[in-house]
Amino acid sequence: MNLHEYQAKDLFRAVGMAVNPGEVVRDPGAARALAESFGGSAVVKAQVHSGGRGKAGGVKLARSPGEAGKHAEAILGMSINGLAVHEVLISPIEEIGSEAYVGVLIDRGSRCPVLMVSAEGGVDIEEVAADNPEAIHRLRVDPRYGLLPHQAYGLATRLYDEPKLASQGARAIAQLYQAFVDNGASMAEINPLIATSAGQVLAIDAKVSIDDSELFRRPELAALRDPTTESAADRRAREAGLSFVKLGGNVGCCVNGAGLAMATMDLVKFYGGEPANFLDIGGSSNPDKVVAALEIITSDPGVRVILFNIFGGITRCDDVANGIVQAVERIGFELPLVIRLTGTNEEPARRILSEAGLAAASSMDDVVEKAVHLATG
Amino acid sequence: MSIFVDEKSRVLVQGITGRDGSFHARQMISYGTRIVAGVTPGKGGRDFAGPSGEVVPVFNTVADAVAETGADCSVVYVPPAFAAGAVMEAADAGIGFIVCVTEGVPVLDMTRAHAFVRDRGCRLVGPNCPGIVSPGKTSLGIIPGSIVARGPVGVISRSGTLTYEAVRQLTERGLGQSSCIGIGGDPLIGTSFVECLAAFSEDPETEAVVLIGEIGGTAEQEAASWIGERLEVPAIAFIAGRSAPPGTRMGHAGAIISGSSGTAEVKTRAFEENGVRVAMRPREIASLVQELIGG
Numbered sequence: 001m002n003l004h005e006y007q008a009k010d011l012f013r014a015v016g017m018a019v020n021p022g023e024v025v026r027d028p029g030a031a032r033a034l035a036e037s038f039g040g041s042a043v044v045k046a047q048v049h050s051g052g053r054g055k056a057g058g059v060k061l062a063r064s065p066g067e068a069g070k071h072a073e074a075i076l077g078m079s080i081n082g083l084a085v086h087e088v089l090i091s092p093i094e095e096i097g098s099e100a101y102v103g104v105l106i107d108r109g110s111r112c113p114v115l116m117v118s119a120e121g122g123v124d125i126e127e128v129a130a131d132n133p134e135a136i137h138r139l140r141v142d143p144r145y146g147l148l149p150h151q152a153y154g155l156a157t158r159l160y161d162e163p164k165l166a167s168q169g170a171r172a173i174a175q176l177y178q179a180f181v182d183n184g185a186s187m188a189e190i191n192p193l194i195a196t197s198a199g200q201v202l203a204i205d206a207k208v209s210i211d212d213s214e215l216f217r218r219p220e221l222a223a224l225r226d227p228t229t230e231s232a233a234d235r236r237a238r239e240a241g242l243s244f245v246k247l248g249g250n251v252g253c254c255v256n257g258a259g260l261a262m263a264t265m266d267l268v269k270f271y272g273g274e275p276a277n278f279l280d281i282g283g284s285s286n287p288d289k290v291v292a293a294l295e296i297i298t299s300d301p302g303v304r305v306i307l308f309n310i311f312g313g314i315t316r317c318d319d320v321a322n323g324i325v326q327a328v329e330r331i332g333f334e335l336p337l338v339i340r341l342t343g344t345n346e347e348p349a350r351r352i353l354s355e356a357g358l359a360a361a362s363s364m365d366d367v368v369e370k371a372v373h374l375a376t377g
Numbered sequence: 378m379s380i381f382v383d384e385k386s387r388v389l390v391q392g393i394t395g396r397d398g399s400f401h402a403r404q405m406i407s408y409g410t411r412i413v414a415g416v417t418p419g420k421g422g423r424d425f426a427g428p429s430g431e432v433v434p435v436f437n438t439v440a441d442a443v444a445e446t447g448a449d450c451s452v453v454y455v456p457p458a459f460a461a462g463a464v465m466e467a468a469d470a471g472i473g474f475i476v477c478v479t480e481g482v483p484v485l486d487m488t489r490a491h492a493f494v495r496d497r498g499c500r501l502v503g504p505n506c507p508g509i510v511s512p513g514k515t516s517l518g519i520i521p522g523s524i525v526a527r528g529p530v531g532v533i534s535r536s537g538t539l540t541y542e543a544v545r546q547l548t549e550r551g552l553g554q555s556s557c558i559g560i561g562g563d564p565l566i567g568t569s570f571v572e573c574l575a576a577f578s579e580d581p582e583t584e585a586v587v588l589i590g591e592i593g594g595t596a597e598q599e600a601a602s603w604i605g606e607r608l609e610v611p612a613i614a615f616i617a618g619r620s621a622p623p624g625t626r627m628g629h630a631g632a633i634i635s636g637s638s639g640t641a642e643v644k645t646r647a648f649e650e651n652g653v654r655v656a657m658r659p660r661e662i663a664s665l666v667q668e669l670i671g672g
Contacts, residue, residue: 106484108594108631111491111565143488184485213481213630217458243628247620258562258628259536259591262617263659269620270658278621280628283480283519283537311538313507313521314397343541344521364542365660 001210004047006089007224008206011183012190017175018168019203022091031072031090035065038092044071047087048080049229051124056080061093086228094204095197100159101125102173103189104141104180113141115177117155121192147177160195168201169193183221184214233296240292242281249274250304250375252297252335254290256281256315264309264368273372276303283314290323291330298333305336307371309364312343321349325356336374340367378583379511379556380531380576381474381500382450386515389414389448389472391455391463393425393435397478398454401519403428405452408522410515414442439470452508452517453477460504461486468499476517477503477567484630487565494567501567505629507537507559520544520557528553530666531577533570534589535562535596535629539617539659543589546663552670555583562591562629570600578608585611585670587662588653590644592618593632597644605651611669614648615656616641 003011006024013019021038024047025031035042042065046058053059058080062068068090078085099122107114118136120128128135137158141147149170156169172193180188187209194202215222230238237244243258247265251273255261258280265275277297281289297306310320320341328337339360341349346362353360361367388405392398393415406412406427414434415425421437436442439451451467453460453475460479467475475494482504494501502509508518513527519537524545530552534540537559544557558573560566570588577583586608590597597616604612619641621627623634634640645655656662 106488106564108564108596112488113485142492143485144492181485184483186484211484213457213483214485216481217483245622245625245627247622255538257536257538258632259534259539259589259617260542262591262621262627262632263539263542263615265621266617266619267658275620278627311541313538313541314400314519315538343524365658 001212001215001225002049003208003210003224004049004087004226005045005206006047008188008208009203011179011208012175012203012206015175015179015182017172017179017203018201019206020091020094022089024087024089025072026076026087028069028073028076031088032065032069034090035062035068040064041093042068043091043093044068044075045089045091046075046078046080046085047089048083048085050081050083053080058085083229091204094194094202097195097197099192099194100169101128101189101191102176102193103187103191104177105187107140110140112143113177113180115139115141115147115155115173117158117173119159125191141177146181147174149174152177164199165195165201172201172203183208184211184218185209186211233299236292236296240289242279242289242293242296244296245278246300247275247277248302249276250302251371252276252300252303252306253309254279254281254293254297254306255309256283256311260309260311264307264364267364267368268307268372271369271372273375276300287319287323287326290320291327294324294327295331298331298335303335304375305338305371307367308337308339308341309367310341312341312345316345317341317343317349318345318352321352324358325352328356338367338371338374340364378580379514380558380573380580381556382509382515382517383511384411384514386450386474386517387411387413387446387448388450388452388515388517389416389439389442389446391416391439391451391453391467393417393433394420395454399425401454402433404522405516406431408516410517413446414448416442439466439472443470443472448472450474450517451476453479455479457481457483461490464490464501465493468494468497473499475499475501476506476508477501478506478508478518480505482563484563484565487563491565491567502558503561503566505563506561506566507540509556509558511556512554518559520559524548525557526553528555529582529584529670530554531580531583531586532557532589533573533586534559535591535631536589536617540589542659543587543615543662546660547666550663550667552663552666555580562631564594564631570596571603574600574603574608578610583610585613585666587666588612588614590614590616591629591632592616592621592627592634592641593639595638598647601647601651601653604653612653613656613662613665613669614653615659615662616644
């Protein structure tokens with residue numbers, strides 16, 4: 001789950017990091033008043049889960065309260081990479097001496113957190129990695145001991161020659177790692193970490209992703225989810241425990257298992273169709289999940305046909321069949337259903353379906369081809 | 378032969394009294410797995426009943442279970458909050474091979490568990506995996522016994538049901554398996570494609586290997602290089618997620634394309650450059666294997 005910049009900054013402040021001040025507002029008047037309180041000038045930043053906010057015009061400097069209000073008004077009406085902006089963060093303008101990048105993420109290869117720092121901050125770090133990889137310094141952290149003081153200091157000396165800045169940098173790096181661990185993050189970064197002209201190291205941007213698997217035991221972080229970033233279908237899926245991704249085609253897919261669900265989407269494309277969604281009902285056999293899945297798929301007006309692809313292992317085909325029959329009765333949709341059920345309890349499943357006037361096939365290719373035909377025909 | 382586990386493996390089940398653990402313990406017993414013990418804290422001293430009246434003693438701790446029964450492998454079905462702890466408990470008790478089926482284990486918990494397990498010379502498969510079956514010998518996890526058959530094909534996969542799809546087609550064509558292993562859909566997993574390939578390459582019964590990968594990460598590319606340099610038997614690959622949009626997690630926590638890395642195209646090219654044919658549909662997997670080794 002991605003956090004907004006202002007939420008991430010709050011987590012950084014909680015571990016004592018020096019972060020520039022700022023407040024989030026939803027209307028231009030409040031932006032104007034805040035700029036006034038900062039002495040007139042301010043930076044206005046869109047709070048949206050997208051990179052490239054600056055390039056998209058979502059970050060503006062204002063030299064007067066009136067200008068801050070105007071920028072806020074423009075940004076609050078904006079969409080950045082398809083995401084509507086509902087909030088802006090207003091902060092005082094800092095005099096920037098230098099800009100660095102500091103980030104921590106999980107490295108699959110070493111199965112450890114890895115810290116990355118670069119003196120070339122303030123720009124897209126993926127571009128630095130591609131154009132000038134030696135400008136990025138990496139450190140693997142042993143998760144049992146955490147980041148050790150000499151390690152944080154060693155990284156900071158890659159960013160700052162001035163001893164006072166290096167020790168402040170080391171503190172910020174250690175605090176970033178602490179915030180990462182304390183909050184069960186999968187990624188945390190500061191870009192840029194600035195040194196002000198007055199010699200203070202300060203985080204003026206913040207980005208944090210929380211590991212979705214941590215949210216069950218961190219209700220205070222789960223509560224930070226921005227409801228406006230989630231569609232009704234996404235929300236329904238999350239609450240029902242389904243993995244769902246809307247894709248925009250017209251073949252609605254309901255599959256058990258993420259790998260098989262991806263392979264089903266791929267096969268829809270292979271036969272010339274367009275999948276409407278990725279949807280994994282998971283390993284359990286709860287008919288309610290099937291009902292929720294069908295509600296989500298049928299709520300998409302673009303869907304022309306619904307394709308079920310179930311390979312029963314832990315999932316019992318008869319439970320899925322019961323769910324389908326219940327959903328048809330409860331929701332009462334007109335869309336054609338193409339069903340493939342095979343594996344555990346396949347025979348009773350077929351009986352349940354045929355009593356309800358539904359048929360099931362056992363070959364994946366056959367049903368996908370048929371679904372694509374119905375959607376395009 | 379087979380990799381990692383066989384009919385001699387003495388298996389304990391962590392979480393044997395839970396809903397999933399009890400169901401799959403019975404399935405494994407039916408398949409012929411030697412389930413020698415179960416562990417559920419607070420339920421030590423009870424007996425767990427198998428499907429045909431088998432009696433499996435339940436212990437409070439893995440250490441007690443190992444001391445009493447000589448268990449050397451474990452399958453973990455405990456809930457996400459306790460799964461990393463269960464894995465570390467098993468490694469601490471001297472278990473040499475652990476399958477962690479649990480999905481949704483916090484990744485930071487797993488960073489510590491992986492380090493702990495490695496220090497003790499123990500092999501972990503998973504988490505978020507279906508486990509391993511060595512057909513005709515033993516099964517640890519949740520792979521349905523009805524779809525596998527003994528034979529010469531080694532199968533390694535990041536997914537569950539997609540593996541069943543491929544394995545059943547192999548079986549239907551008379552292409553049995555030496556072992557089928559699901560390594561898991563999480564970003565941090567205990568056993569990699571390369572480690573499984575190395576194990577299959579030491580197994581004289583394995584005549585061909587099938588790799589079922591997906592988008593995200595670089596494990597398939599590393600496997601492709603390893604195959605090009607070291608593997609003496611032929612291999613076939615399949616990559617799920619060709620149609621997945623970048624930057625979006627597709628169900629598995631590890632299945633996400635970041636930037637241009639981890640796409641199906643990059644992975645396919647890596648395999649083809651190393652002489653591995655890539656099936657474009659699940660049904661082609663079995664026919665490509667058949668072309669390679671007959672049968």
